[in-house]
Amino acid sequence: MMEGSGALDLVLSGDPALYAIVRLSLVVSLSAVALAALIGVPLGGLIALTRFPGRAGVIVLLNAFMGLPPVVVGLAAFLLLSRSGPLGSWGLLFTPTAMVIAQAALITPIIAALTRQSVEDLWSEYRDELNAMGVGPLNRLLTLLYDARIALVTVLLAGFGRAAAEVGAVMIVGGNINGFTRVMTTAIALETSKGDLALAMGLGFILIAIVFAINASAWALRYYAERRIG
Amino acid sequence: MRILFSALTMACLTFGAQAQEKVITIASTTSTQDSGLFNHLLPAFKAKTGIDVKVIAQGTGQALDTARRGDADVVFVHAKSAEEKFLAEGFGVKRFDVMYNDFVLVGAASDPAGIKGSRDIVASLKAVHAKTAPFVSRGDKSGTHVAELALWKEAGLDPAAAKADWYKEIGQGMGAALNTAKAMGAYVLSDRGTWISFKGKDDLIIAVEGDTKLFNQYGVMLVNPAKHPHVKADLGQAFVDYVISAEGQKVIADYKIEGQQLFFPNAGK
Numbered sequence: 001m002m003e004g005s006g007a008l009d010l011v012l013s014g015d016p017a018l019y020a021i022v023r024l025s026l027v028v029s030l031s032a033v034a035l036a037a038l039i040g041v042p043l044g045g046l047i048a049l050t051r052f053p054g055r056a057g058v059i060v061l062l063n064a065f066m067g068l069p070p071v072v073v074g075l076a077a078f079l080l081l082s083r084s085g086p087l088g089s090w091g092l093l094f095t096p097t098a099m100v101i102a103q104a105a106l107i108t109p110i111i112a113a114l115t116r117q118s119v120e121d122l123w124s125e126y127r128d129e130l131n132a133m134g135v136g137p138l139n140r141l142l143t144l145l146y147d148a149r150i151a152l153v154t155v156l157l158a159g160f161g162r163a164a165a166e167v168g169a170v171m172i173v174g175g176n177i178n179g180f181t182r183v184m185t186t187a188i189a190l191e192t193s194k195g196d197l198a199l200a201m202g203l204g205f206i207l208i209a210i211v212f213a214i215n216a217s218a219w220a221l222r223y224y225a226e227r228r229i230g
Numbered sequence: 231m232r233i234l235f236s237a238l239t240m241a242c243l244t245f246g247a248q249a250q251e252k253v254i255t256i257a258s259t260t261s262t263q264d265s266g267l268f269n270h271l272l273p274a275f276k277a278k279t280g281i282d283v284k285v286i287a288q289g290t291g292q293a294l295d296t297a298r299r300g301d302a303d304v305v306f307v308h309a310k311s312a313e314e315k316f317l318a319e320g321f322g323v324k325r326f327d328v329m330y331n332d333f334v335l336v337g338a339a340s341d342p343a344g345i346k347g348s349r350d351i352v353a354s355l356k357a358v359h360a361k362t363a364p365f366v367s368r369g370d371k372s373g374t375h376v377a378e379l380a381l382w383k384e385a386g387l388d389p390a391a392a393k394a395d396w397y398k399e400i401g402q403g404m405g406a407a408l409n410t411a412k413a414m415g416a417y418v419l420s421d422r423g424t425w426i427s428f429k430g431k432d433d434l435i436i437a438v439e440g441d442t443k444l445f446n447q448y449g450v451m452l453v454n455p456a457k458h459p460h461v462k463a464d465l466g467q468a469f470v471d472y473v474i475s476a477e478g479q480k481v482i483a484d485y486k487i488e489g490q491q492l493f494f495p496n497a498g499k
Contacts, residue, residue, distance in 0.1 A: 083300030083458060091460065093301050094255060094286060175286040178268075193405030194264050195430035 025183040029163040032103035044115025065109035074169030077102040094175040102169040107159035114155040253282040257302035260403040263287035265423030289372025300458035303466035308373035322451035335438035338415040351441040362396040364416035369399030423492040
């Protein structure tokens with residue numbers, strides 16, 4: 001796939017195979033964050049604002065699921081998506097879509113649990129105001145989510161970091177197929193197994209640099225947004 | 231948010247486009263992938279037939295299980311007994327010999343069991359056992375693991391059952407096993423292809439080679455469409471036909487690393 005070793009050489013060489021791997025890593029993990037946010041943000045907000053029997057149990061469960069082992073999530077997704085599994089007819093195993101599904105399942109609890117925490121903190125702050133203004137339940141949720149939007153950026157970043165860094169789930173459901181489902185983490189695992197530790201480490205540095213760049217942009221976004229709001 | 235949605239859209243487009251093409255999935259072994267054979271063989275196959283091949287590289291046991299579940303169209307592995315069981319269960323259509331290479335017993339240059347240069351694998355394993363020299367086993371039901379267990383059996387020993395502390399079952403692929411053996415100064419059975427292409431040899435050397443018992447046969451099978459109707463029988467059969475054809479066999483023979491031929495074609499022989 002690539003000649004030479006060391007992160008710098010790799011980036012400078014402009015190897016198309018490397019860029020394809022980096023691109024797929026980003027597409028898969030960002031798609032997973034988008035999918036997980038669609039489910040996790042409303043879910044977290046809902047749990048924060050409602051009271052129902054067993055709520056404490058749900059919150060503890062959600063918090064515990066933040067530590068789901070990727071390999072277990074991957075195995076569960078594998079069993080669901082395999083041709084012999086209940087969703088086998090979709091033919092999704094060993095595709096990037098399967099990887100998105102597995103990563104989304106992995107990080108939805110993280111996004112839901114952290115969203116709940118952020119919204120609940122705001123809720124205790126603004127409860128009296130919102131009640132006095134007679135704001136309905138749906139508008140309460142939307143108002144508080146909007147107010148928490150900057151904190152939610154951090155929540156999404158936590159989800160992205162987890163998704164981009166995991167190898168267990170994408171290895172199982174993606175199969176690490178060259179040019180099709182190979183991402184940064186599985187490429188690192190493969191180069192390690194081939195004994196090319198320098199190349200593996202070089203790829204590792206590239207992955208860390210990408211995650212750093214994304215976090216830095218998010219931080220900058222947040223910084224300027226806060227200043228503008230004042 | 232908009233960026234995320236456009237990423238999702240882009241993802242759907244990317245994945246959608248892939249589904250239109252002629253493409254098959256092959257469950258194969260880490261040895262064929264890690265040795266680089268597929269990078270050499272698949273472009274030639276694509277040029278001839280226009281078929282893209284997606285390779286899942288696993289141990290032989292896992293690769294056969296992947297095919298049993300219907301998640302691959304073709305299996306290309308190396309453990310004849312396990313392959314014949316797979317056929318007997320009705321999951322394969324027909325098995326063809328494709329090529330062979332051989333196993334080598336790799337160890338640290340310090341050679342704690344004193345077996346360097348031996349051509350007798352069974353006697354060498356007995357010596358490893360007698361000296362309780364560290365030994366790394368794949369422990370993952372791969373073709374190499376199956377072959378290793380058969381050799382221990384032939385030596386009348388069963389270190390796995392004895393849970394001997396010099397015998398480490400790591401449950402990982404060939405490359406990982408070589409990395410571990412290097413770190414522990416241990417012996418390890420490797421297929422020659424992975425060994426030649428392994429980049430972190432350092433002070434690892436071949437201790438034992440050349441015994442006919444170290445012969446390593448690869449076979450190819452189309453997964454039975456009668457068991458799994460979605461199997462792409464025509465495209466999969468095209469791959470099987472290609473690797474056992476004179477042309478495919480020549481491509482396999484031509485694959486060399488540092489002037490050394492890694493696999494020796496023997497289809498139909």
